[in-house]
Amino acid sequence: MANKMAEKKKSTGRSQTAELKTRGKEKEQPAKSARVATREVRKEQKTESKAAPRREKGSPIVARIRSNRIGRFFLEAYYELRHKVTWPTFEQARNMTIAVIVISVLVGALLAAADFGLYHLFLLIIGGGK
Known part of the structure; x- marks a missing residue:
């Protein structure tokens, strides 16, 4: 019996073994798979909303600054300092x-x-x- 199990493990690839493990976990924890499915739906909704074209906000001067390389650099630097840096x-x-x-x-x-x-x-x- 032990030899058959060892042979089966050798013939089974890693991806197949991982698939079998995940199937076993799904049966044990159905609430988690529902949460994962909900997260995936939310991610899809976010990507769909991001795909919509952006309209330029503000005056034509701001749009002109955004199209300029130097202006874009300063706007990106401001955004990074304001939202990404941990002070x-x-x-x-x-x-x-x-x-x-x-x-x-x-x-x-x-x-x-x-x-x-x-x-x-x-x-x-x-x-x-x-």
Whole structure:
């Protein structure tokens, strides 16, 4: 019996195995398949509504700006900054600013110490010390 199962698994492809698994899940969870079907219908409705031609809004000046390369660049930049960028909260911005200042002071102190040490080493080597 175990040999037959092993042979059946070898002859069955991955896609067939996945199909069998999904069929089993559909029988177990009919509510989920109904939700998935509802989502697909909503997606189709959205794509159909997007397929309608867009009318230009606003004055002819705005339409002229949109057709211009530079104007389109600024409109797209505005859209991206307004709708796609995730801006930090005030507390996050404050904490990041403090971190930058502290790290800058530490790196500055490290470079100053290295400069001071190398300067005095140079003076020792050339014999120009006190």
